[in-house]
Amino acid sequence: MPVIETNGLYKIYNEDTVPVYAVNNISIQFDPKEFTCVIGPSGSGKSTLLNLIGGLDTPSRGTVTVAGQRIETMSESERIRFRLEHIGFVFQHYNLIPVLTAYENAAFIMQLQARPEEEIRERVTGLLEQVGLGGRFNSRPSELSGGEQQRVAVVRALASKPDFILADEPTANLDTKAAFNLLDMMKQLNEDEGITFLFSTHDQRVIERAGRVVTLVDGALHSDERKS
């Protein structure tokens, strides 16, 4: 069973006047453990597609099924709850809560889920150490580099073991080296934890690390390549 499945998905802006097909009839599936990259020119609908899949946005038409549940029909509060339990998010920037430390940020989702403190400590400590942030537990986001911040964000998204992680241009604000490091780390976690990753990017070099590359043009699915 796919983790994510969309069927005849549309997002149309200004439908009554001059319609903009931000997402144009996309039907696609993502399987467990896939490490997929969504690419395409600016304005091709990458963010819109990711937002629809993540339940941050509602489609004009079509369905989104995540972990066997239709999310486009859920109420807003149900979707928030669903996101908390099933989806990890990494954004381009401004991911972390500035007043919390790296550790607290990484533990945030699990705390919202009201997981036992012991479990949280074990999991978050282990992951932060694994991504090379062992010594930065008590640093505030402002004291971390962009790459370190994104790594904390990935740990936060991953710690609660969601069904998949959505990352909209997670490397856009990073220099090449940091971008590669983050990607390697994501890839590693994808393999170790078996968690599905779906991310968008502009960066040609980042694309090479993806197991599957989905290309959008003008909101429509242009190509879908799997590497073996």
Added chain:
Amino acid sequence: MMLFKLAWRNLWRSKRRTWITISSVLFAVLLALFLESMDRGSQEVMVQNVVRYSTGYAQLQDTLYFDEQHIDNAMLCDEDCREKILRDFPDIAYTVPRLESVALAAGEEKTRVAFITGIDFEAEHRFNDIGERLREGDFFTGGEDEVVIGKGLARNLDLKIGDSLVVFGQGFQGAMAAGKFVVVGLVQHPVPDLNERIVFMPLHQAQWLFDAFDRVNHLKLVPHRLRHHQRVVDAINANPDYQALQAYTWEELQPELVQTIEFDQAGTLMFLLILYVVIGFGIFGTVLTMTLEREKEFGVLISVGMQRRKLAQVVFTETLIMNFMGVLLGIAAAIPVLLYFYYNPIPLGEGMEDMMAEYGMEAVLRFSLDPQFFYQQAIIVFGISMAIVAYPVIRVFRLDVLKAARK
């Protein structure tokens, strides 16, 4: 717990701004308490002075007396009757009788209109410390035909201790009232007008002078606790045994005083309202920037799965803590200040003394420590901040996550 931690940390994100807001609440509470304390203090003094030397907190009269305050409408009430009242109404600590009428008072050469007042000195003194106002002589020595008169009257009539005073007037139901008395004491009456007119004599002697045996114009009823005066009045008026009599509170007997106080309070209230508005906008400004600059962060929090309700709790707690600290610190700061002024009232300038004396008041600004207005002010300021917190809470509930993230 995590939510509280988040709120607390957010609050100190900009220490200076938070402290400025807390301080503005602090000073608002402090200033409001200061004004209220001063206002209430002067009112308390006003009520005390006026009420103590005139009507008392509650008064019992013949039913006809209220409309026609004449000795002819004096009520019949002897010692037994006064004791019965105490038995019937246990809220009353004691009663203060007075028989009074206007008459002419003459010295050797001059004559003045005087206010002849028969008193039970012990009760009277217990109620208003009139004995403390004695400047010369005694409040009666136990001899015959003694009077104690106001210093002003003594000056006007050129009288001193031992001189005689002739009183001529009308007694109960047209009886002639005339007598010759010896001045045994001089009082400085705190009410200037009365100081020039008052003639005190023992009650029985006044009853004899006015041919009004066992009668008094009115009885002041002094409750054990002054604020129970309304209860006492209601109890008497509801009791069929006292149908021929009518009890009144000082508010009913002195509507002008009530009006003066209300006017005074309205003035203070206006000032406080302006203060509240100013402070309200101050807090609002902080809350507004605290909210707007974090919309992006709010967007992220909701995106990753934080319910709006929980986020609203965080921003609510932030404002709550800020205002709670302001209110508490304001009260904490006000207590020593008000205590100081309570024990060291502010003296008023020379010019005020005469005016204040008109009302029989000392020329000082007194402060009140009535706990009631402490929590009143605290509740008001708190209420304002609760109204303000509505803004970020609504903002959180209306926030468009996608738009916020794009900013």
